[in-house]
Amino acid sequence: MSNESLSAAFDLVSxxxxxxxxxxxxxxxxxxxxxxxxxxxxxxxxxxxxxxxxRDLAKIREINPVENPGQCFSWLRKVDPYRFEEMILSELxxxxxxxxxxxxxxxxxxxxxxxxxxxxxxxIQAKRYSGFVRADHVWAFEAxxxxxxxxxxxxxxxRTPQQFQQMKRRVGCVRVISGDELMRFFAGRTVSLTLDDPxxxxxxxxxxxxxxxxxxxxxxxxxIGLDHRCxxxxxxxxxxxxxxxx
Numbered sequence: 365m366s367n368e369s370l371s372a373a374f375d376l377v378s379x380x381x382x383x384x385x386x387x388x389x390x391x392x393x394x395x396x397x398x399x400x401x402x403x404x405x406x407x408x409x410x411x412x413x414x415x416x417x418x419r420d421l422a423k424i425r426e427i428n429p430v431e432n433p434g435q436c437f438s439w440l441r442k443v444d445p446y447r448f449e450e451m452i453l454s455e456l457x458x459x460x461x462x463x464x465x466x467x468x469x470x471x472x473x474x475x476x477x478x479x480x481x482x483x484x485x486x487x488i489q490a491k492r493y494s495g496f497v498r499a500d501h502v503w504a505f506e507a508x509x510x511x512x513x514x515x516x517x518x519x520x521x522x523r524t525p526q527q528f529q530q531m532k533r534r535v536g537c538v539r540v541i542s543g544d545e546l547m548r549f550f551a552g553r554t555v556s557l558t559l560d561d562p563x564x565x566x567x568x569x570x571x572x573x574x575x576x577x578x579x580x581x582x583x584x585x586x587x588i589g590l591d592h593r594c595x596x597x598x599x600x601x602x603x604x605x606x607x608x609x610x
Contacts, residue, residue, distance in 0.1 A: 493522025
């Protein structure tokens with residue numbers, strides 16, 4: 365083979381090598397970018413729970429929680445606690461309230477989600493109890509809400525002991541939803557977020573008098589929607605101007 369032929373062959377291989385190197389470099393950059401912006405395992409789980417929560421709500425409707433509370437509570441106490449959080453947020457979203465979901469399930473500072481009602485910020489904490497509600501959990505959440513000048517919605521599947529019956533619906537600036545009210549909530553019925561004045565003998569007035577005085581001016585009585593299949597307001601309370609999404 366002549367020198368000219370060898371030189372041409374060498375130039376061809378060199379040119380191809382440069383092209384291959386460029387392609388490999390571009391592929392590597394693309395791979396790094398894909399890994400950088402690909403959802404993490406935690407983010408994929410978070411998204412899956414959000415999507416699953418709407419199917420969970422449909423399952424709850426099939427159980428008919430108002431007529432079958434025992435079966436519904438049994439199911440709720442077994443469901444993943446993160447799915448329980450997402451179910452509450454998805455039900456509020458179904459009622460066309462502005463919700464804010466957490467971006468992760470860790471480092472949330474005791475807040476499982478947020479929503480806005482009539483322009484006011486509400487923080488959410490969800491507890492999937494199988495036994496009695498823990499009063500210290502409610503008080504700790506109340507302190508978080510007070511520090512952020514927000515109202516609170518404490519939703520739990522537990523039972524309220526006799527000595528804490530006056531904490532069944534309200535603790536300071538926190539509205540507690542459990543029992544029959546929780547069943548109505550998941551059934552799509554109207555639930556009023558009333559913050560009544562605390563009784564003088566309540567744990568609020570006894571344990572936190574300064575919080576009781578501050579929350580006396582924080583009364584609020586706005587229902588959060590009604591299922592479109594029930595055209596009559598529950599207890600004669602007014603409805604939101606818009607119906608929830610199907």
